[in-house]
Amino acid sequence: METLMELKPPAECTSPTASIWQDVLAQAVTGELVAAMNYAALAEICDDPREAGEAREHAAIERAHAAAFMAAGRKIGVDVVSNVDGKHWKRLSGAFMGCVAERDTIGCLIVQEIMLESFALASYTRVANVAPGSLGKVFGAIAADEQEHADHAMAILKAERDANPDRFDDKLHRLHLEVMSTLAKMLAKDCRDGHCEVCVSSCVKPSLFEVSLSAAQLRGASLQQYLKTLDALGLPGEITLAWIAQLPV
Amino acid sequence: MDCTAAGVAPRVDFALVGHPESWKAAADVFSALRGPDRIPLPDDELKDILPWIPPRAVCRVDVKSIADAEAHGLYIDSFIPPDRLDAACVRENLTRVRAAAAYAIKAGARIVSLGGFSSILIEGNFDQLPPRRSTIFTTGNTLTVAFIVQGIEKMCAQEGRSLRRSTLLVVGATGDVGSGCVRCLAPKVRRVLLHARNVERLRRLAAELEAEGVDVEIGTDLGSFSEEADVVVCAASLPSPSLLLGRVAPDALVCDAGYPKNLSPDAATSRATVFFGGLGQMTGGLKFDPDLQGILNRHPFPDVVHGCLLEGIALTLEGRFESFSRGRGAITPPHVMEIETIAARHGIVLAPFFNAAGPVTLQ
Numbered sequence: 001m002e003t004l005m006e007l008k009p010p011a012e013c014t015s016p017t018a019s020i021w022q023d024v025l026a027q028a029v030t031g032e033l034v035a036a037m038n039y040a041a042l043a044e045i046c047d048d049p050r051e052a053g054e055a056r057e058h059a060a061i062e063r064a065h066a067a068a069f070m071a072a073g074r075k076i077g078v079d080v081v082s083n084v085d086g087k088h089w090k091r092l093s094g095a096f097m098g099c100v101a102e103r104d105t106i107g108c109l110i111v112q113e114i115m116l117e118s119f120a121l122a123s124y125t126r127v128a129n130v131a132p133g134s135l136g137k138v139f140g141a142i143a144a145d146e147q148e149h150a151d152h153a154m155a156i157l158k159a160e161r162d163a164n165p166d167r168f169d170d171k172l173h174r175l176h177l178e179v180m181s182t183l184a185k186m187l188a189k190d191c192r193d194g195h196c197e198v199c200v201s202s203c204v205k206p207s208l209f210e211v212s213l214s215a216a217q218l219r220g221a222s223l224q225q226y227l228k229t230l231d232a233l234g235l236p237g238e239i240t241l242a243w244i245a246q247l248p249v
Numbered sequence: 250m251d252c253t254a255a256g257v258a259p260r261v262d263f264a265l266v267g268h269p270e271s272w273k274a275a276a277d278v279f280s281a282l283r284g285p286d287r288i289p290l291p292d293d294e295l296k297d298i299l300p301w302i303p304p305r306a307v308c309r310v311d312v313k314s315i316a317d318a319e320a321h322g323l324y325i326d327s328f329i330p331p332d333r334l335d336a337a338c339v340r341e342n343l344t345r346v347r348a349a350a351a352y353a354i355k356a357g358a359r360i361v362s363l364g365g366f367s368s369i370l371i372e373g374n375f376d377q378l379p380p381r382r383s384t385i386f387t388t389g390n391t392l393t394v395a396f397i398v399q400g401i402e403k404m405c406a407q408e409g410r411s412l413r414r415s416t417l418l419v420v421g422a423t424g425d426v427g428s429g430c431v432r433c434l435a436p437k438v439r440r441v442l443l444h445a446r447n448v449e450r451l452r453r454l455a456a457e458l459e460a461e462g463v464d465v466e467i468g469t470d471l472g473s474f475s476e477e478a479d480v481v482v483c484a485a486s487l488p489s490p491s492l493l494l495g496r497v498a499p500d501a502l503v504c505d506a507g508y509p510k511n512l513s514p515d516a517a518t519s520r521a522t523v524f525f526g527g528l529g530q531m532t533g534g535l536k537f538d539p540d541l542q543g544i545l546n547r548h549p550f551p552d553v554v555h556g557c558l559l560e561g562i563a564l565t566l567e568g569r570f571e572s573f574s575r576g577r578g579a580i581t582p583p584h585v586m587e588i589e590t591i592a593a594r595h596g597i598v599l600a601p602f603f604n605a606a607g608p609v610t611l612q
Contacts, residue, residue, distance in 0.1 A: 189294075189297070216297040219297070219298070220297060220298060220300065220301030221301065223298065223301055223302070224301040224302065224303060227302065227303050227305070228303055231303065231305070231352075236306065237305030237306040237307075237325075237352065238305070238306040238307055238308050238309060238323070238538075238539070240305070241282065241302070241305055241306070241307060242282045242539065244298075244302070245279050245282035245283050245290075246282065246283050246284065246287060249290060249291070249294045249298075
């Protein structure tokens, strides 16, 4: 009779960088689980049954992403932990739930699709370029999925902005101050506010160079994706530049 | 500022495409945008963040003419990192300029001036720019030449120098700005020394001048010329200002018209008069929103702007939406005269003289 250990799929690789990938995956899984919770909550406030169904579908997709990342971790011989109550993620989730409490579906889409997805899409794409073997493929495939989500939401948000640009931009700025400031702290080169409560031991950022990544690169790529999304929505560049310039570092 | 109805995008007549001249200049802009309540971005953070910023408007620009015309535009930064202006980054920088041009087109600008390195990268080949329906591009180099030539003439007059008896050295003589300066100034001096890297282009330009009866000497090495120059136009940034040492008369008049400007009057030419050339001043009115006056245009005098950017503004105020400067060494004295007349009509005049140390006072 085979033991449980023998049934476990063999690790694709165990390398000195495995612990770095473990923390990178922990952030990704946490982000996906937060997104799943967000979409599930959004489904509850959608008046249109079709939209509610889509939100539930998105929640399921995000859970599947989290599962795929965990499986990718097992393949390289690491157990991926997650912590949706980690301090940054809790704050990001709190911003979304604030919109839910106000039954503000547009606010929800702004937080999830413009801000969190910009971060996810840009980060996953960078990681996909350097991660070994199947790990890189998983990040690449999920990045492509996230792009599809974002494209879908953009049409709704563009129509909302076209209807009343000032109201839309004011709301976006209010959420930017809350969400993007948290993301900026999360992506800062040093964690000045202490441990993020997601990395398994010490902060992974100083080690990222060992896998050809850096916190500065992930932050830069995320900000770039965010600005491009705001441009596509039609926000004036001189306004969004000032917003970015004012973020904490 | 042009206050339009809520939600309606303000009118964009013109766009000025530029890039940070130095990290200090970029830091000053970011500090201003961060506001007084936030600490300035540390240098290392700025260097990490800036290269990721997609080209975009930095501020709105409103101008008024002394002839009562007004126009509204955008200053668009391509965010080429100041330490990546070299040849190794041409492809990357060209992509940035194209993206800045696309931004201007999307904003609805009718005319776009390509400032600083932007026009050098495009090299007069406007086909490299994104498809556009009604947006016109100009390198702005003709007005830059006009202000360089005006500066040389005015400075000579102020210092009591005889331009007619001068030996003129033009560094970067075969470029768009350099060749324009040569064509304008050569008939007004005793002798012309042409310096550039490409000897074939030097020969062609020299032949053109010799056909007009100009006494010309060419060289790819500054040390090879048979005599010292007493009037110098640096239309290209020198790798080191010290290259001019011993190559020009000790009391020479030196116009630093390169970009970025790097001729410090105390480094290479302690007795020479060094001034920054190619700059003009908007006397009718110039406003930035957000207010980056003196930050985007870091000069010791107000409302001073590079001639290449002012050309687009002058053409807008005149209602002439055309590619006045197309690059590739086509700037001629009649063109220069035409654009300086247009500019002057709208109160765009030669800037007061200054250099890296501040205003230039007559000795």
